[in-house]
Amino acid sequence: MWPFIGEYVQTLLMTQVQKTVQDSTSLMGSFKFVNIDLGDIPPRIGGVKVYTEKVKRDEIYMDLDIIYSSDCEIEVKLKGVSAGIKDLQLHGTVRVILKPLINQAPFFGGISVFFLNNPNIDFNLTNLANALDLPGLSDMVHTIIQENIASIMVLPNRIVVEMAKGVKISKLKFPSPDGVLRIHCLEAKELVKADIGLMGKGKSDPYTVIRVGAMKFKTPVINNTIEPEWNSVFETIIDQRDGQFMDVEVRDEDTGGKDDKLGTLSVELSPVADKGLVDNWLPLENVKSGKLHLRLQWLYLSKDPLLLNKSILANNKEGAASKNDLSSCILMVNLDSARELPKQFTANIFDLLFSRSKKMSEPSPYVTINVGQKTETSNVVNDSTDPRWEQGFRFLVHDPNFQVVDLKVKDKKTEMVLGELSFPLKNLLAAPNLEDDRFFQLKKSESNSEISVRFALRVLTTEQKVNWKQDTENLMSASAQSTSVDEGVKPAPGAGSPPPASPTNPISPTGKGKPASPVSPTAPSAQAASANEIVPETVQSVQSQAPKAIPPAKTLEREGSVRQRVTSIGSDVLGEHRMGRIQLTLRYSMQRGKLAVVVHKCVGLPALGKDNFSDPYVRLFLLPDRGTKKKTKVINNNLNPTFDETFEYSVTPQELVGRQLEVEVKNDTGMFSSSQKDMGMVLIDLAEMDVSKATTEWYDLCPESEIKRKETDI
Template sequence: MSEEINKVEDPNKAVVPVKRTSSSSIMSTGWSAFKKIATVGAVYLIGYMNWSVAWLIGPVVLSVIRDQWKKEKEIKRNIAKASALSNEKDVILARIDELPAWVFFPDVDRAEWLNRIIKQLWPNVNQYARNLIKDVIEPKVNEALVAYKMYGFRFERLILGTIPPRIGGVKVYEKNTSRNEIIMDVDLFYAGDCDISFYLQGVKGGIKDFQIHGMLRVVMTPLITQVPLVGGVQLFFLNNPTIDFDLVGIADVLDMPGLGDMLRRIIVEQVAAMMVLPNKLPIVLSDSVDLISLKMPEPEGVLRIHVVEAKHLMKKDIGMLGKGKSDPYAVVNIGSQVFRTKAIDNTVNPKWDHWFEALISSQKGQIVEFELFDWDAAVLGVNQDDFLGRATIEVGPVVEKGELDTWLTLEQAKHGMVHIRLTWLSLSNNTECLKKTIKETQELRITDLSTALLAIYIDSAKNLPQARGKSKPDTYAVLSVGKNTQQTDVVMREDCPVWERGFTFLVPNPETDTLTLKIMDQKTGSCVGEMEYNLSTLLSKENLEIVKQPLTLHSSGPDSKIVIAMKLHLLKYPEIKLDSGGDLADPTSKLIRSDSTVSASSVVTLPPSTPNRKFENIRKQDSIRSAPSTMTLPEESSSDNQNSTEELIIQEKTSNFEANPSDNSLRRRQTTIDDAGEEGLGRIQLTIRYSVQRQKLIVIVHKIKNLPQKDPSNIPDPYVKIYLLPERAKESKRKTNVIKDNCDPVFDESFEYTLSPGELKTKQLEITVVTQKSIFSSGNNIMGQVIIDLGKSDFTQALTDWFDLYAEYSSIRD
């Protein structure tokens, strides 16, 4: 057989001759001819069947998009791989986008010596990583794919290649660390030449160019006096690492934007479940160390996240006249914890008012990421949601301030901002603060918020009953606190299973909540043992904990035990600081806010012809009725806020204040219950209260007395309108129901505004009484008005009083 020799140039070697047989050339020519015949045949078939040209254009467009997308990813992967193979000097000179951490941060040390060690160790690490992927990742991926109706996932070949991970820098913490541990952050980057193949539903696919990049924290603890001097190591990523790979083979058909992402997302989730905070990968180095010291969860606190609203988002939906609006929702990521708000239809200024609580296991380095999307219906199970922007904020500054209220500008978006409020809840074992925490949490009227945190370690079970056939059970433990349920892995064919697994639960109320634990047999689906533990019992224990000990299992054998350890942490709100005047300090005063500037033109001034109408908010008064009545504040309807109630004591008073024009001070004006006010326009009774924890201004319109009736045949139909000044924006408008034919209407309606303490001091309430019947003059239906300056008094305690109504000072806009 004839042969032809080609010369191939190797950049590191001389010209190398490569043999190519004529049979290979014939095969290549035949394949090329077949593709051309297939293309011509497809075009002929489309014309012959009189099909639309869209049948041809659609696949061509998708193919072009796919090729372009793959080229961009391939270029990125090649650059990353070149970086992993290059030495330190080459990396700097290449000016690659993702430079090592030591280039930017002076406290990060270079680690070229460590990279050389890893290169020598890589063959051994390679074997360990293969076993870990096969034993841990494969079952989890297979289980996750079941949700997408995809079965039979298994790895066939796992070769991680010859390119080892690269350390971009190492930072060792010397301050604010325990003497019993060493903490260091490692900038880990891996862009290997792996060769991985798998089967999914009988179809073979492959993965190549696998890449992972993230900040890996290494905690060496506890330090011991025997060799190896370190009892164990905890490995975990502070935040989700960046993971990417390329699908090959038949699976390459799925590698389209939105389709191939499904497999990537599942792999990221499984890595996060294994070693992204609050999950840690513990490694024991000494037999003298108890596993509970490495595997017992050790949270540092709870971060309460209030996703309030967003504004000026991009329009992604297509309307009749071009771009419509969006159906935005927010996704919050903290390590492996993911939360999502509901979607608000057809708006670019959504108001979510949604609360989340996240466990924080490390104040140093963790970030909160907010991602906004426009919801669109999925097509063939593929997510079609459009990206609206991203914003991030570090946990550390929130811990220092205690509370943070700010607008974040969205990145990777043309425009848009998101309004968030963060509260840091520290951990305490002082039971005296529990009642205060419960009270403050109940004020928020969000029923699923927590007051405590339970850390639990499931060590093992003993003497579980066997089935009738004397076969040992395949057991796993299921733990529940309220609506939160978690479970251990399955231990096969064992009546004394060992799990050694830690869990954390957020507890709404430890005085009433219960931990439920069941041991299940996977083969039969039956319960082989269970127990209930009242968390109130922990409140009487020393340090609110029980050390590892066996507890009796019910509905099981007489000697069946479960060995566990538990510790209860009580959540503690940050202290509310007071300024020199005794008012609430503004926690946002040090923030640069886009909406906090109040211009001189926004201050409300009254016309000089009405000097007696210049009045400010009333302070608490001493004269109250001896028998106060109770009033229930109704909650605005929301899918996120449960139908809970909050009782306030309404102190109905019969006195009033007015401003002294000469010295601009407040003086008491004697009134009676039948008083029609200073200008004879009647009086309105209001309750005003500000909830610091909820960041809510609550306004209750109770009733109006003695509205004027100039025409006995024309009784007014009054209602009340409320605006926040100085903007008087449409979003701040609130309105009561209309009461027909009544000069003394009773409303008892509650309204809420979401305001930070800093915003509260810059706002005024404009309360206007309006009638649907115009009785004063043509086109004017305003019966009276009152302006209340919210920055002049402390409304953290409910204030209820009567306010005189005055003639309008400016035109009211609907």
């Protein structure tokens, strides 16, 4: 591929980059590339990481470490002086998503490629900078090249290719973002004195540049200080929280010269999203001294319109303090196509001079989309009355009750408006899932022109779980939904649909290992169970039905700890002892002589930390042997953690009868947690286990004292 990539890069440099350099300043008007040869050494892949967690069975996520140290020959000319670019190096992480997986070659329907963060680009300019004494020329060319790469394939930009016909890859083209990051760049202290005066006293004129993917933000310059206070607030949409970083650079402004660096730092976004809020003084790197005060807030996306007023009120209060207009929603506009656009009259200069008749021609339409102070422009589709753009745009919205999205379809040849659409965002607040996807009639059009657009609104909230009714229904649904353990496992051919099982619980209640509520699980048939033995590691999971209807809008508190509740939740989620519930799958393999225990998730756990959260994990023992301890990972700051971890115990069928499974939910005591560790436990008598099939149940967590009391009674 390398020779063809070289031709593509050559075209990119000769067209986009060269023009950008020429337009940057009057001194660069004569800048041009004379020769571009990227050499014979292609980039190499330093490593490949394939994700196995938090991915679905019909997709593959890979990160490729791209390293390029070239033998390129690039010659540029400015004001008649020629110079070369040498030692060009590039290093970055490329994410590749193959989705959806299909049962025909090439076995995936689409591919999406992008840089998670701006790649590191380095090169040297020879002769030119010294000859013309142009300060900052190398930095200028470096920045322009980096921004052009970012505009093509650094998030949120990506390259998406359809690999199989008839496969919808809209989720690759228009993925839903993970959230919104609100960045408060507050102040700095102990900065380096970049400008030393005659009296030996120093000062700096600091400002901060923040980059997240292809987005770039800059604070104002504060003159004559090493302890600036910016109090600047920025908001940016985050597509991939895992793997992305926020790069920060503090600089000293020098009028007419190169700005000095006062320090840098890099912040990983995934921990910020997990915590929700980070407010810290962070030490600057690559400098003798200096600290930067950042406040980072993660905002989740919700389809619940009832949260809008709460978000607006909180933003108005916070925005008034920081003198910034903060966003309450994100608007996603997926521009698909248009049809029956009007043709345009065209005439050249000779037609006008000699009064010749004008001709009708097809337009070259493009669309401008405006929301508030931001305007986006689509690609141009040449010579078409039925153009297809298939582009996505996102806007941060202050208040959808009053704002409007305006679309204008224009002809690139004449710049005339072919049609307009004005859509009030308040219409989405009453729409199902806050979405409207259809053909809209264009106004000010001479024909029956229509445009196909999908509008989707999401409310920004600091609450991680915002629709408890929906979440609980998803957790306890009796439909054939699979977990990460059993997703994609189907009965063997001819097995047919699995019949309903008896209402009797698969594990008989003993007063200790009793499931959370009377349920009627849908169990796999005997044929399906035997088919699953083909892959012993696979555990056939069966979802239980929801217990009872959840009463609306019920606020719950336990021992003074405020639970994370927003819209609606019922006492069933908290269980009989109001300590929460845990979902487990048990499966015994006769062929392998192993008991598999899958710890799926917990709901309604108590908040034990000072921040009204807990850091739960699950510990298991196969009693009476205390040496069989197994443990899940810790899920920080979560009252409804999802583990989806599988543990196995080697035990014979005869030994299984005399064993009990002790499941304990613990709180990882740390900086923000109390010293209290016990969050509840379950004791399951395996003598009552049906070894012929897998069973998935919700169990009420109860205190250890309750388990001990029942054992004494027995």
